[in-house]
Amino acid sequence: MFEFYKVLQSNKRVSILNEAYYELIGIPDPDNLIKGLTFVDYLKSESLSKSKEILTKIELQIENNNSAEGISLMINLKLKELEDTILSLNTDTYFNDEYHFFITDLENIRNILLNKYDFLRKGQTNKSIANSSANNKIQWLGKTNVLATLLYDLWKGQEKGKGKPNTPPMLKADKKDIERLLIENFIDSKGEPLTVSTISDYLNTSKPEKRAKIGTRIEL
Structure with missing residues (x-):
């Protein structure tokens, strides 16, 4: 290489x-x-x-x-x-x-x-956790970006749109902490592990297009 x-x-x-x-x-x-x-x-x-x-x-x-x-x-x-x-x-x-x-x-x-x-x-x-089976993790049955968006909104506050106040942040953590929480504790709807690259994209503050939109996200 x-x-x-x-x-x-x-x-x-x-x-x-x-x-x-x-x-x-x-x-x-x-x-x-x-x-x-x-x-x-x-x-x-x-x-x-x-x-x-x-x-x-x-x-x-x-x-x-x-x-x-x-x-x-x-x-x-x-x-x-x-x-x-x-x-x-x-x-x-x-x-x-x-x-x-x-x-x-x-x-x-x-x-x-x-x-x-x-x-x-x-x-x-x-x-x-690393050595355990996927059965010891929580399976998220919805879309993965909805789960990641929920954690992002709890971490950064949820934007409510023009003229409406955003919800305040409810988690004090680093991005790496949120990534670790998701990767270590959840599997996706197909029973597959969450990947670092995908979760990192969902939690990237400069990539809002990756997160779930109003209508599909979980409202706070």
Whole structure:
């Protein structure tokens, strides 16, 4: 997953790479770049693209785990790979000075993962729940976004529309606390575990379109 950075670092003088090296990492020769686009501009664009690709792959690998323990192990493994790559690039003086944007993009991936999965990474998930069957959780028979919206509205206050006062918040918690409450204690109408990515979207303050609307939500 991080081969791109290993190959890139193997030749310090990126600006004088030979043609075979350009072909190996998929970067065109500087003479063939789009007019007005500098080589460094291209590298910055490529770095951003690679970092998004890496983040997507890591999130898929995490979500494909069906247990809290498996998710925790996968998160820690990928964070270690990230940290090792970042450390390697940081200790390379030339690389750090000239092409620090590669490091910054990897650090952004690390920060996103820490913010999104921190409570699972630290193993704060109740082990007895993680190792138990789905029968020990509460099954929500309605749409999952209705459940998540209810918790969101209790947490943030429910918007009542133009000219009407919103209900006050009734829960004092962090987003991660609400995520953990839902993931550890509920399964969906089909008996499947709630996923971190889905619940995180429902509770995202900048994604109101993901939550249940008036008419389908539970009114407070």
